[in-house]
Amino acid sequence: MNFGTLKKSHLKRNLVIGVVVIAIISACVLTFTRAKYRVTQSIPLVNGTINYSAADYSTVAIFVDGEKSDTIPSGNYTLTGESYCTVDGEKDDSIKISYDSATQKLSLTPFTTRGTKCYLYFESGKSSIQILATINGSASSTFPGKDSNYTPDSVTCTNGAEAKFDFTDWAVEVDNVEKTTCTVDFKENINQTFADYLISKACSGTPSSDDAAKDCLVDESGYRYEGKNPNNYVLFNDELWRVIGVFNVKTSSGSTENLVKLIRNETLDGLAWDGKSSGYTNDWTASTLQSQLNNGYLNGSDSTCNFYQANTKTCYFSQSGIKDTARGMIESVVWNLGGPSTTKATAEAFYNAERGTTTWKGKIGLMYPSDYGYAVLASSCARTTNLGDYDSTSCAGNNWLKTGSIQWTLTPDSSNSDDVFVVDSVGFLISYIASNGDGVRPSIYLKSNIAISGGDGSIDFPYVIK
Numbered sequence: 001m002n003f004g005t006l007k008k009s010h011l012k013r014n015l016v017i018g019v020v021v022i023a024i025i026s027a028c029v030l031t032f033t034r035a036k037y038r039v040t041q042s043i044p045l046v047n048g049t050i051n052y053s054a055a056d057y058s059t060v061a062i063f064v065d066g067e068k069s070d071t072i073p074s075g076n077y078t079l080t081g082e083s084y085c086t087v088d089g090e091k092d093d094s095i096k097i098s099y100d101s102a103t104q105k106l107s108l109t110p111f112t113t114r115g116t117k118c119y120l121y122f123e124s125g126k127s128s129i130q131i132l133a134t135i136n137g138s139a140s141s142t143f144p145g146k147d148s149n150y151t152p153d154s155v156t157c158t159n160g161a162e163a164k165f166d167f168t169d170w171a172v173e174v175d176n177v178e179k180t181t182c183t184v185d186f187k188e189n190i191n192q193t194f195a196d197y198l199i200s201k202a203c204s205g206t207p208s209s210d211d212a213a214k215d216c217l218v219d220e221s222g223y224r225y226e227g228k229n230p231n232n233y234v235l236f237n238d239e240l241w242r243v244i245g246v247f248n249v250k251t252s253s254g255s256t257e258n259l260v261k262l263i264r265n266e267t268l269d270g271l272a273w274d275g276k277s278s279g280y281t282n283d284w285t286a287s288t289l290q291s292q293l294n295n296g297y298l299n300g301s302d303s304t305c306n307f308y309q310a311n312t313k314t315c316y317f318s319q320s321g322i323k324d325t326a327r328g329m330i331e332s333v334v335w336n337l338g339g340p341s342t343t344k345a346t347a348e349a350f351y352n353a354e355r356g357t358t359t360w361k362g363k364i365g366l367m368y369p370s371d372y373g374y375a376v377l378a379s380s381c382a383r384t385t386n387l388g389d390y391d392s393t394s395c396a397g398n399n400w401l402k403t404g405s406i407q408w409t410l411t412p413d414s415s416n417s418d419d420v421f422v423v424d425s426v427g428f429l430i431s432y433i434a435s436n437g438d439g440v441r442p443s444i445y446l447k448s449n450i451a452i453s454g455g456d457g458s459i460d461f462p463y464v465i466k
Helices: 002-037 054-059 194-199 288-299 347-354 369-374
Strands: 040-045 048-053 060-064 067-069 077-079 084-087 096-100 105-109 116-124 129-135 138-140 150-157 163-166 171-174 180-188 233-236 239-250 256-264 268-272 303-308 311-315 333-336 359-362 407-412 419-423 429-433 437-440 443-445 451-454 463-465
Touching (some): 077 096, 096 116, 171 180, 194 239, 194 451, 239 333, 239 443, 268 311, 288 303, 288 311, 347 407, 369 419, 369 429, 407 437
Parallel strands (some): 060 116, 129 180, 233 463
Antiparallel strands (some): 040 048, 060 067, 077 116, 084 116, 129 138, 163 171, 233 239, 239 256, 256 443, 268 437, 303 311, 333 359, 407 419, 419 429
């Protein structure tokens, strides 16, 4: 009987032990389980670490450049003023947030723990530039395209940023990297023939200064831009050219029309006027330069060029030559090939001598010495001055065609069969052997139907033609 009592006692004891064991195991499991749900995500802080439990991942909302993100961005980003924190669902303006992009650490003041939800907005530290458009001063919801009926007339930017319009890429170039808003004002296309438009800009009288002649053409053996730096830039061939003037010219087909004459703003590499190995001549019709300009350059194809006598090199006209669209704008005309026998002649004397009996029909030529002579204002350089004496500040120094390097002209020296007139780097006219290699600025006449779309002729807003 005692045995039976003892067995019952042991059962009771074992039940107690089992309960205790189960309790211990349950505690361990609960502790483990609780530990599992207390795994945290941490945000590094300057003055500590703010921890959010895994069950509260939504306590941080991160936005990078307007897009939701799971992580704080690395790199050059700034925390914007849109960022804020809430405590138990209520916005708490007392919590101040800052961010060090160098260390990528956040700082909250005062220090916060659970119960806080922060909305963090990051913005790229690079330029934040907004481009807006207006049409005739009124806001536009669209940015007019290159083929639209509108042309950029001005660009203005905030925060002191400087910008200009790239007509080739049809884009705004902003020089200042600070945050800015730039507004491009578009105007309706002028849609007038370029020649008529320029003639309508004739000066009312003889300009007394460069400023007075900056935006008008002087009626002097044609309508010409004259002075130190007139607004005569034009976008042609996806590059800058300049307007020499408007002239009554005979075309190759026999008609006589008012045509706009252009000259390339930049100089091509030094090329010989006539680079034959022997027997070089100042006859433009037989010169190597005439052939190279009216073949490789005109057609935009690489070719072999003469740069000094028989020395040759490859001219990469596929890059620097005339493009398809521009090629269709060029008129084939009758070029005058006469010339005097001395540099001791005025612009008028050269003009008359150039129009001798010899001519050539073609599309690409060079400027005449008279073009250079007339490009300076008469009020700055007396028209009685010989072109061979144009080295003075008042003449060459106020002449927009002077570049500071030697430039070939189209005109031969009639006193010597292998000499051609060039503009010297100093600015006066000299006679030069045709086999030398010097600067070439191609010159062309536009077809009479070419119209102007817009622009004011300045270097930032050149005339746009079509």
